[in-house]
């Protein structure tokens with residue numbers, strides 16, 4: 339991540355805040371305001387109460403995520419699928435170089451409180467690396483962590499996740515589960531962590547698959563886990579068996595607060611910080627969160643549709659996981675309806691709405707997607723509804739039940755009438771050449 343931050347700084351894409359900022363609400367407010375204006379990442383050089391500079395919105399732009407996996411701006415999902423078939427690199431464990439890492443405490447890290455009613459400061463960008471107690475298969479996943487003390491962080495493990503299964507198996511055996519929490523690892527680790535793959539497959543192997551050379555790891559100091567070498571901050575700990583303590587409320591991805599609940603406890607055994615480290619802060623429910631969550635679902639929808647229906651070009655989840663946009667090369671009437679049905683079958687919680695668009699539509703811009711729906715055919719016959727289908731729930735409220743699909747494509751006959759008008763020179767024009 340550091341190499342990436344430095345590249346953003348030298349190319350002028352990083353926004354820099356030099357003045358001191360309070361981690362209690364002010365930092366999140368500045369990030370959120372900056373996200374309203376652009377997708378650029380932002381660096382806070384001086385955060386009250388900690389030596390570490392803080393970066394945010396690293397992953398908030400789909401094009402930047404595409405660049406990270408070598409996509410040349412055509413189709414993120416196609417490039418991901420290509421990488422899954424390619425050779426990949428390998429993991430190599432090396433010893434820590436003298437003086438490169440130092441020991442710290444949780445209280446040395448920035449204590450960032452994001453939302454008005456959050457219970458307190460949270461770690462939101464923590465990627466949990468753990469090995470299955472039975473098979474040793476490593477898993478990576480994001481989980482929020484509530485700061486309690488230098489020895490304790492309270493965490494939320496969703497019921498279906500692999501880490502939850504690892505922890506349950508360790509707990510059955512009466513054991514704590516060792517976990518390394520990575521803050522600011524190389525970007526491929528974040529991409530792999532956001533991807534759900536079958537629980538018997540290694541997400542560290544996926545990291546290797548996404549790289550093309552040796553990928554350096556180093557052993558932890560307190561637990562028997564190797565972590566990506568170039569990680570800014572690593573919290574080493576163990577999830578305690580049969581211990582649950584109050585965690586929350588917290589403002590999470592869907593834009594609402596989750597209530598306080600008895601959740602898992604991570605006992606902290608040590609914190610290692612890389613010299614001159616950056617700390618990654620992420621606002622849950624912001625574009626940065628949505629783009630990471632999108633990665634998992636869009637690749638899954640793409641893989642499923644691409645196996646069954648011709649002409650699938652790319653998939654995005656805009657503005658969030660509840661709406662899936664599928665870009666197709668339309669070849670026959672009825673194809674969008676097949677896409678709608680196919681996409682709805684991919685996930686039991688999300689894909690509440692599906693929008694199918696032609697190749698000339700910007701699938702990352704909901705205005706453009708809806709423009710296509712409004713201008714390329716009748717409104718009444720191109721909306722499909724499916725009643726009574728359960729979806730993502732909070733507290734058993736059925737607010738996400740029912741599914742809907744929008745065919746936003748142009749009819750095949752009479753296509754010339756749907757050619758988009760263009761302004762010559764617009765794509766290559768730089769406004770800064772004109773403005774004073």
Ligand SMILES: Cc1cc2nc3c(=O)[nH]c(=O)nc-3n(C[C@H](O)[C@H](O)[C@H](O)COP(=O)(O)O)c2cc1C
Nearest residue numbers: 479480481482494495496499500501532533534630
């Ligand atoms: C920024 C971010 C924060 C997340 N926080 C949590 C969390 O607190 N609890 C949780 O269960 N899942 C959380 N998730 C979702 C999981 O990390 C994600 O679904 C992951 O793919 C699960 O991995 P698995 O399929 O290997 O179990 C978060 C995802 C992101 C991108």
